[in-house]
Amino acid sequence: MLKIDFNLENMEKCLCSDCLVQSNSSCVNDQMKLIEEVGHSVDIDSGFILDQEKIPKVYCTHGKTNCKDLNYHEECQCIKCDVWKEYDLEVREAPAYFCKNGKAIDCCKMTDDIEDRESKLRELKRTYYTPI
Numbered sequence: 001m002l003k004i005d006f007n008l009e010n011m012e013k014c015l016c017s018d019c020l021v022q023s024n025s026s027c028v029n030d031q032m033k034l035i036e037e038v039g040h041s042v043d044i045d046s047g048f049i050l051d052q053e054k055i056p057k058v059y060c061t062h063g064k065t066n067c068k069d070l071n072y073h074e075e076c077q078c079i080k081c082d083v084w085k086e087y088d089l090e091v092r093e094a095p096a097y098f099c100k101n102g103k104a105i106d107c108c109k110m111t112d113d114i115e116d117r118e119s120k121l122r123e124l125k126r127t128y129y130t131p132i
């Protein structure tokens with residue numbers, strides 16, 4: 001079953017901080033400031049963390065934002081993210097916009113069948129790389 005870890009490594013890969021969907025949100029900016037204020041003393045991998053719901057990153061791991069002022073007309077950055085690629089989220093038919101749609105385990109079609117996943121991956125590669 002798909003499980004994306006909420007850890008420092010994935011936080012660093014996450015592109016949500018550069019995403020226009022939330023860059024003008026005052027609610028998100030307040031959450032960012034709070035992270036910066038306590039960030040130096042927080043070791044996420046140690047188990048002590050801020051309330052995950054108040055961390056405006058890695059929504060694919062902890063779910064929807066609790067901020068109401070995001071602009072979903074802007075483009076989600078998830079498909080450019082290494083976490084997206086590593087967990088085959090395209091193949092799993094993830095809708096991206098995890099800040100709106102919720103964490104990946106809830107919103108992605110789960111495909112535990114290896115052959116089915118491999119076949120979808122091949123199909124996806126054909127779509128991307130077939131010369132015109």
Ligand code: SF4
Pocket residue numbers: 015016017019020021022059060075076077078096097098099100
């Ligand atoms: S989940 Fe997607 S839309 Fe939401 S902030 Fe992150 S990159 Fe942007």
Ligand code: SF4
Pocket residue numbers: 010013014015016057058059060061077078079081082083084098
């Ligand atoms: S897939 Fe989206 S929400 Fe998840 S770590 Fe990457 S940019 Fe952040």
